[in-house]
Amino acid sequence: MKKIIAAILSMSLALALVGCGGAASSSAAGSDTASKPAKGAFPSGPITLVCPFSAGGGTDLGARYMATALSKELGVNVVVENQTGSGGWIAWTDLITGDYDDGYTIGLINHNYVMGALDPENPRKYTLDDVQVLSNQVLDYNVIAIRADETRFSDMDSFIEYAKANPVLISAQATGITDGDSTTAQWFNNNFGTQIVTIPVDGASDGRSMFLAGDTDVFFASISDVQSYYEKGEMKILSVFADERNDFMPDVPTIEEATGKSYVAFAARGYFYPNSVPEEIVTMMNEAMQKAMQDETYIKDMATLGLQLDNTSGEEYAELLQSQVEARQEIWG
Amino acid sequence: MLEYITSALGLFASWEVILALVIGVVAGMAIGIIPGLGPSVGIALLIPITFSMSPQAALVMMTAMYTTGVYGGSITAVLCHTPGTAASAATTEDGYELAKKGRGMEAISVVTVASVVGGIIGALCLILFAPVLGKLSLRFSALEYFLIACFGLLVVSGLTGKNRAKGIFSALVGLLIGCVGMDSITGVSRFTFGQMWLEDGLDSTPILIGLFSIAQVLILVDRLITGRGNTIVDDPSKALTGKRWEKGNAKKLSPTMMRSSLIGSFVGFIPAAGCSIAAWISYSMAKRSSKNPEEFGKGSTVGIAASEAANNAACGGALIPLFTLGIPGSPVTAILYGALLMHGLQPGSELFTGAKAPTTYAIFLGFMFANILMGIIGLTMAKQMAKVCLVPNSVLVPIIVALATIGTFALANSMYEVLIMLIFGVIGYLMKIYGFEPAPLVLGVVLADILEANFRRALLMASTKGGLFAYFLTRPVAIVIVLVILGFALIPVVNALMQRKKEKVA
Amino acid sequence: MKKQIHRDVWVGAVLLAFSAWVLVLSLNIPGQASVLPVALCAMMAVCALIVIVNGLRKTKEAEGEFQYAMTLKSSKNAFLFLLFIFIYYLGFKYIGYWVATPIFLLFAQKYLRVKSWKVNVIITVSYVVITYILFVVILKLPIYKIGILGSYFRFI
Numbered sequence: 001m002k003k004i005i006a007a008i009l010s011m012s013l014a015l016a017l018v019g020c021g022g023a024a025s026s027s028a029a030g031s032d033t034a035s036k037p038a039k040g041a042f043p044s045g046p047i048t049l050v051c052p053f054s055a056g057g058g059t060d061l062g063a064r065y066m067a068t069a070l071s072k073e074l075g076v077n078v079v080v081e082n083q084t085g086s087g088g089w090i091a092w093t094d095l096i097t098g099d100y101d102d103g104y105t106i107g108l109i110n111h112n113y114v115m116g117a118l119d120p121e122n123p124r125k126y127t128l129d130d131v132q133v134l135s136n137q138v139l140d141y142n143v144i145a146i147r148a149d150e151t152r153f154s155d156m157d158s159f160i161e162y163a164k165a166n167p168v169l170i171s172a173q174a175t176g177i178t179d180g181d182s183t184t185a186q187w188f189n190n191n192f193g194t195q196i197v198t199i200p201v202d203g204a205s206d207g208r209s210m211f212l213a214g215d216t217d218v219f220f221a222s223i224s225d226v227q228s229y230y231e232k233g234e235m236k237i238l239s240v241f242a243d244e245r246n247d248f249m250p251d252v253p254t255i256e257e258a259t260g261k262s263y264v265a266f267a268a269r270g271y272f273y274p275n276s277v278p279e280e281i282v283t284m285m286n287e288a289m290q291k292a293m294q295d296e297t298y299i300k301d302m303a304t305l306g307l308q309l310d311n312t313s314g315e316e317y318a319e320l321l322q323s324q325v326e327a328r329q330e331i332w333g
Numbered sequence: 334m335l336e337y338i339t340s341a342l343g344l345f346a347s348w349e350v351i352l353a354l355v356i357g358v359v360a361g362m363a364i365g366i367i368p369g370l371g372p373s374v375g376i377a378l379l380i381p382i383t384f385s386m387s388p389q390a391a392l393v394m395m396t397a398m399y400t401t402g403v404y405g406g407s408i409t410a411v412l413c414h415t416p417g418t419a420a421s422a423a424t425t426e427d428g429y430e431l432a433k434k435g436r437g438m439e440a441i442s443v444v445t446v447a448s449v450v451g452g453i454i455g456a457l458c459l460i461l462f463a464p465v466l467g468k469l470s471l472r473f474s475a476l477e478y479f480l481i482a483c484f485g486l487l488v489v490s491g492l493t494g495k496n497r498a499k500g501i502f503s504a505l506v507g508l509l510i511g512c513v514g515m516d517s518i519t520g521v522s523r524f525t526f527g528q529m530w531l532e533d534g535l536d537s538t539p540i541l542i543g544l545f546s547i548a549q550v551l552i553l554v555d556r557l558i559t560g561r562g563n564t565i566v567d568d569p570s571k572a573l574t575g576k577r578w579e580k581g582n583a584k585k586l587s588p589t590m591m592r593s594s595l596i597g598s599f600v601g602f603i604p605a606a607g608c609s610i611a612a613w614i615s616y617s618m619a620k621r622s623s624k625n626p627e628e629f630g631k632g633s634t635v636g637i638a639a640s641e642a643a644n645n646a647a648c649g650g651a652l653i654p655l656f657t658l659g660i661p662g663s664p665v666t667a668i669l670y671g672a673l674l675m676h677g678l679q680p681g682s683e684l685f686t687g688a689k690a691p692t693t694y695a696i697f698l699g700f701m702f703a704n705i706l707m708g709i710i711g712l713t714m715a716k717q718m719a720k721v722c723l724v725p726n727s728v729l730v731p732i733i734v735a736l737a738t739i740g741t742f743a744l745a746n747s748m749y750e751v752l753i754m755l756i757f758g759v760i761g762y763l764m765k766i767y768g769f770e771p772a773p774l775v776l777g778v779v780l781a782d783i784l785e786a787n788f789r790r791a792l793l794m795a796s797t798k799g800g801l802f803a804y805f806l807t808r809p810v811a812i813v814i815v816l817v818i819l820g821f822a823l824i825p826v827v828n829a830l831m832q833r834k835k836e837k838v839a
Numbered sequence: 840m841k842k843q844i845h846r847d848v849w850v851g852a853v854l855l856a857f858s859a860w861v862l863v864l865s866l867n868i869p870g871q872a873s874v875l876p877v878a879l880c881a882m883m884a885v886c887a888l889i890v891i892v893n894g895l896r897k898t899k900e901a902e903g904e905f906q907y908a909m910t911l912k913s914s915k916n917a918f919l920f921l922l923f924i925f926i927y928y929l930g931f932k933y934i935g936y937w938v939a940t941p942i943f944l945l946f947a948q949k950y951l952r953v954k955s956w957k958v959n960v961i962i963t964v965s966y967v968v969i970t971y972i973l974f975v976v977i978l979k980l981p982i983y984k985i986g987i988l989g990s991y992f993r994f995i
Contacts, residue, residue: 054377057671064381080381081981083746086515086532093529121520122532167797174520199475199793200518202786205670209604209660213471215794228679304677378978498889502854505883509861509876516872523868523876547924551917557951558916727951728962731944734924735966738931738940739974739982746981748932755921755928762917766909767850785875 042281046077048105049271050095052088058224058305059269062137063108065301066271069292087112089124096130101276103285109133110269114321115178115328132282133317135289136270138302139310140222142180142241143252147211148234156238156258159218163194169216171207172198177332180265181207181220184241187263187331222267223248227306241265248308264327268310270317286313334694337685338460341694344389353390354699357397358706364398365405368542368733369740369754371418372402373665380672388676389692393699395672399665400648400700401707403608404448407641408711411440412565412721413733415546419537419779420608420647422772423616423640425545430632433567437719443582443634444641445711447590451642452704454594455601455649460697464685467657470604472810475790478605480814482784485610487818488617489776492629499769507777508784510535517786530749537778539741539754544771546737547758552765553726565722565729582634589619589635590642597643601650605783607663608647613776615643621824649700656684656693843904847894854887923947935986941967 049067053059060082067078083091088110095107109131116124146153153159162168172181175198185196199216201207204225211219219226219235223246229235230249239258240246256262271289273282292298293311302309312320344350364375376395383391406417411428424444431440458466486504493500513524514534525531556562593615600611619639620629629636651662652669659680661667670680678684684693711718721729741750761771795804805811858880865876923946930939944963953959974980975994983993 054668054671058674060380061671061675064384079979081746082377084533085745085747086529089532090529119520122515122522169794169797175518176520178520197793197797199790200786201790202517203667205659205661205667209471209658210474212658213474215474228681232681232683305674496890496893498886498893502883502886502890505879505886509879509883512876512879519870519872521869521872523872524864550924551914551921554920554951555914555917725953727948727953728958730951731947732962732966734927734947735940735944736970738928739936739970742931742936742982742985743974743978743980746984748928748985751928751931755925758924759921762914762921766907766911766914767846789871 042103042284043074043076045104046079047074049078049080049108050091050105051080051082051108052084052091054082054084058307059108059110061305062269062302062307065298066137066289066292068301069295069298070288072295073288073292089116092116092126095272096126096274098274100274101278103273103277103281106134106285107131107272107274108269109272109321111180111267111321111324112178114325118325118329119178120176128318128322130275131272132275132277133314133321134271134273134282134286135293135313136268136310136317136320137293138267138269138305138307139312140224140267140269140307141246142184142220142222142265142267143226143249144184144238144241145211145219145221145226145230145235146217146238147214148236150236152217154236156253159238160188160192160194160259163188163196164192167195167197168218169197169199170218170220171201171210171216172220173201173203173207175200177328180222180267183328183331184220184263184265190331191261192259223308224306246308248306265324268321268324270312289313337690337694338698340691341698344691344695345698347390349387349390350393350695350699353386353394354397354703354706357394358401358703358710361398361401361703362405362408362707362710365402365407365417366409367740368409368413368415368417368546368737369538370743371406371538372399373418373668374743375402376665376668376672380668380675383672384675388678389695389699391676392669392672392678392692392696393703395669396648396652396696396700397703397706399669400448400452400645400704403644403648404444404641404707404711407444407448407644408441408718410545411444411637412437412718413546413729414549415733415737416541418609419541419775420612420644421640422541422545422609422775423612423644424637426630426772427633427636429549430630431634431637432565432719432722434632435566435722436632437566437722438715440634440637441715441718442712443586443637445708445715447586447593447638447641448645448711449704449708450590451594451597451645451647452649452707453701454591454642455598455646456697456701456704457649458598458602458646459649459652459700460694463653463657463697464682466602466653467682470602470654470658470660470662472808473604474808475787475794476805476808476811477603477814478783479787479791480811480818481600481603481606481610482780482787484814484818484821485606485613485776485780486784487822488614489773491822492613492617492620493770493773496768500773503764503769503771504773504777507774507779508781509777510540510774511778511781512785517782518789530747534782535753535778536744536750537775538744539750540757540778541775542737542741543754543757543759544761544764544775546733547754548761548765548771550730550733551758551762553730557726557730563725563727565726586635586638589638593619593639593642594646597646598650600643601647601662602653603650604654604660604662605787606647607651607665607779608644609776609779611647611650612640612644613772616640618821621821645704652697652700656680657682843898843901845894845897845901845905846907847897848891849894851887851889851891851894854890855884858883858887920947920950923950931985933986935989935992936982937967937971937992938986938988940970 049063051060051063063080067080071078092113114128117127153162170185172179175182182198185198188194188196210216226235227248230237237249237252239253239255241255241263243264245254290311364370375398379395403418403420407421407424410416410421410425411432414425414429416422416425428440490501490504513531515522515532522532596615597611600606600614616636616639619635620626651666654660654662655666655669661670683689738751741754744750764771795801798804862880865873865880927939927943941963945959948959975982983989
C-alpha cells in the first residue's frame with residue numbers, strides 16, 4: 001500500500017516537472033476554458049486548425065505560425081491538431097463528412113487535394129465543389145536543379161540534348177498525374193522527347209539525398225526545397241516554372257525564357273471550411289486570416305521556412321487551384 | 334573542433350538548457366514507460382511546446398527524450414513484458430524472465446548501464462566523427478537499404494530457436510502485414526478492403542503492444558484467477574534477491590557492451606535503419622559468439638546488455654546523417670528534422686563550422702549528458718522500479734490495459750490503433766499457446782516497406798545502368814554489406830569446423 | 840489405443856488455409872505490387888507444410904497423450920478478460936475515455952480480486968487524475984473527440 005502511494009507521488013512529481021515545461025510554452029492570448037463554445041458572437045470559444053500532416057513538417061509549422069497570428073487577431077485560442085493519413089485524405093474526408101458546421105474547425109488544404117479525383121488507382125470522391133476555400137498561405141513554385149559540379153550538362157539546352165540521348169533519373173513522391181514533379185518529367189518527355197525516368201520515393205528529403213548522392217541526375221522540386229543549396233552554390237537552378245522570375249532567385253530564367261515553352265507549376269497551401277459553414281462566418285474568418293498574414297511575427301517566422309507568402313483568397317484561390325488541375329490534365333492526356 | 338566544444342559548454346551553462354535537459358530526461362523516461370507512447374510521439378508532441386525556446390535548449394530536450402524514451406521502453410519491457418518501442422523487443426524475453434525470477438533489479442541495472450554505455454559511445458561517435466561520417470551516408474541508397482533490411486530479417490529468423498518453420502512463418506506474416514496499404518511505388522492499394530484508414534498501412538507499435546503487452550496481460554490474468562500467482566514475480570518471498578550489480582558483471586558484460594555500442598552506432602547511422610534493427614543485429618551477434626547460446630531468451634544478461642547498448646548507441650548514430658545531410662537515420666529523427674528546421678538549424682556542413690557550430694556541439698553534448706543523467710536516475714531508482722513486480726497483478730493489469738489503450742490512441746489520435754492492438758493481443762495470446770515467436774512478426778512489419786520499396790527502386794535505378802548485377806558491382810557499400818551477411822551466416826559453420834579440428838587434435 | 844495427433848498438424852493445416860486465402864487476395868492485386876505478397880504466400884505455404892510434417896513426426900514418435908503447456912481450453916479466464924477489455928474499448932469509443940476508464944478500472948480490480956475497496960478507489964481516482972493532467976492538459980490530445988460524453992471533458 002505504501003509503495004503504491006510512493007509510486008503515485010513520484011509519478012506526480014515527474015508530471016509536475018513536465019507540467020512546468022509545458023506551462024512555459026506559448027499559450028495564445030485570451031484562452032477560454034468553456035468546453036463548448038456558447039452561442040453568441042463568433043468566435044466565442046477555441047478554434048481548431050486541423051493539419052493533415054505530421055507535427056514538425058513544413059505544412060505543420062506554417063499552420064502553427066498561422067494559429068499564433070490568428071489567435072491575436074480573433075482573441076481566442078487557435079489550436080493546431082494533427083490528423084494524419086493517406087496523404088491528407090483522412091483529415092479532408094473527416095472534415096467534409098463530419099459535423100463541423102459551426103465554423104470552429106478549419107481545414108488545411110494543399111494542391112494535392114484537387115488532384116485527388118484524378119488519381120487513377122484511387123479516385124477520390126471530393127473536389128473543390130465540396131469545400132469553401134478561405135485563403136491561401138504559401139505558393140511554392142517548382143524548379144529544376146542540377147548539381148553544381150555536374151559535368152554532363154550545364155544549362156537547359158545541354159540538359160535537354162543529353163536527356164534526349166540518354167535515360168535520366170529523377171525522384172518524385174508518386175508517379176502519375178497526382179504528383180507535381182512526375183508531371184514535370186512528363187511535360188519534358190512530351191515536349192522535347194527526353195527520356196526521363198521517375199523513381200518514387202517516400203518524401204522530399206529522400207529525393208533530395210538521392211540527388212545529392214548522385215543517384216538521380218536532376219532534381220525536380222520547389223523553391224523552398226532548394227533555396228539554401230542555391231544560396232550556397234551547391235545547386236544550380238536551370239529554370240523556375242512560373243510566368244515571372246522569382247524574388248528568391250532573380251537570376252534564374254523562367255521556363256519560357258529557357259525553352260520557349262510555358263508551363264506554370266507550383267505547390268500551394270491554404271485553408272478551407274466545409275460547405276456547411278454559414279457564409280457570414282466564412283467571410284469573417286477570411287478577413288481575419290488576411291489580417292493575420294500581415295502580422296510581423298508571422299511574416300518573420302514564415303521567412304525562416306523559405307516559402308513565398310501568398311494571400312489569394314476566395315474565388316481567385318479556387319481558380320488558382322483549379323488551374324493546376326487543367327495544366328496537368330493537358331500533359332497526361 | 335575543440336573551440337566549438339568549449340563554446341558549446343559555455344552555451345550549456347544556462348538555466349534554460351539545463352532545465353531542458355532534466356525535463357527531457359525525466360519526461361522521456363515517463364513517456365517511454367507508458368505503453369504505446371514512445372520517443373516519436375513524445376518528440377512530436379514536444380515540438381509545439383519548444384516553439385519559443387532557444388535552439389540548443391529545444392534540441393537538447395528532444396534528443397534527451399529520444400534516448401531516454403528508448404530506455405524507458407526497455408524498463409517496461411523488463412518489468413511488464415511491454416516493450417515501449419520495437420527497439421526494446423530484443424530485451425523483452427530475457428529481461429522479463431529475470432524479473433520473474435525476482436532478479437528484476439539486477440535486470441534493470443544491466444539495462445541502465447548498457448544503455449548509458451551505448452549512449453555515451455554513440456554520443457562520442459557523433460561528436461568526434463559526424464562530419465566525416467556524414468559524407469559516408471550519401472553512399473547509401475536504395476540497394477543498400479534493401480540489403481540491410483535483408484540482413485535484419487535474416488538475423489531475426491536465425492534467432493528462432495527450436496522451431497524454425499514457425500519462426501519463419503511469423504516473419505513472413507509480419508512482412509505480409511507490412512504490405513497492407515498503398516504500395517509505395519505504384520500507389521495501388523493492397524489488402525485495404527476499401528478502408529481509408531488502412532491506406533497508410535499498419536503501424537508497428539500497436540502490433541507490438543498487442544503481441545507483447547496485451548498477450549502477457551491475458552497470461553497474468555489466467556495465472557491470477559487459477560491461483561497460480563499474484564504478482565509478476567513467481568515467488569514474492571524471493572523477490573529482489575540478487576545485488577544490484579553482481580561482482581563479475583563488469584568483466585562479463587564489458588566486451589559485449591563495447592561491441593554492441595559500435596554495432597549500434599553504425600547501424601543507427603545508416604539512414605532508414607533504426608534502433609530496433611540495431612538492437613536485433615547486436616543481440617544476434619552476441620548470441621552467435623556466445624559460449625552459452627541456450628541462455629539467450631531465458632534470462633541472459635549478456636543478451637540484455639547487447640540489445641540495450643545497441644539501441645541507445647543507435648540513437649546517437651541516427652543523429653549523424655540528420656545533422657550532416659538532413660537525412661533521417663531513423664523514423665524518430667525524421668521528426669527531429671522538422672524541429673531542426675523550425676529552430677533555424679539547416680542541416681549541412683555549416684552546422685559544424687561557423688556560427689551555428691557551438692549550438693550543434695551543445696546539442697551533442699546534451700545528448701551525452703542526457704545518457705549520463707538517465708543512468709544516474711535509473712540506477713538509483715532501480716530498486717523502486719523493480720518493485721513494480723511486487724505490485725499485485727490485480728492492480729497492475731487494469732492499469733496496464735488502461736495505459737496501453739490511451740497510449741496507443743495517442744499515436745495517431747485514432748481509435749483504429751487501439752483496435753489493432755486488441756486484435757494483435759488475441760493473436761499474440763494464440764501465438765503463445767501454439768509456440769510462435771512474436772518478435773519476427775514485429776520486425777517483419779517494420780522492415781517490409783524498406784525491403785520491398787527499395788528493391789524495386791534499385792531495380793529502376795539499375796535499369797538505366799545495365800541491369801541489377803552490373804549496378805551492384807559498381808557500389809562498394811553494397812558489396813561490403815553482402816560480405817558481412819555472408820560472414821554472419823557462416824559464423825556457426827566456421828565455429829563447427831574449428832570445433833571439429835580441436836576434436837581431431839585432441 | 841487411439842493415438843492423439845499432435846496439434847501442430849491442425850495448426851499447420853489452418854496456416855496452410857490462411858496462406859491460400861491470402862494468395863487468392865494477392866493474385867488480384869494489379870501490376871508489380873502483387874509480386875511480393877504472392878511470393879510471401881508461397882513461402883508461408885511451405886512453412887505451413889513443414890509444420891504439419893513436424894507435427895506428424897511428433898505424433899509418430901510420442902507415446903501416449905501430449906502435455907501442452909498451454910491450451911485453448913485452459914484459457915477460458917484469459918478470453919473472458921479479453922471480452923472485458925473489448926467492452927472497455929467499446930465504452931471508450933462510444934461513450935468516452937474518462938467515463939469508461941474509471942468503470943473499467945473499478946470493475947477489473949474487483950474481478951481480479953483486489954481485496955479492499957479503498958485501494959481500488961484510490962488507484963482508480965489517482966490514475967484518472969494523473970492521466971488526465973498528462974494527456975489532456977499537458978499534451979492536449981484530442982481525446983474529447985471520442986464518444987458521446989467525450990466533449991464534456993475537453994480542457995482548453
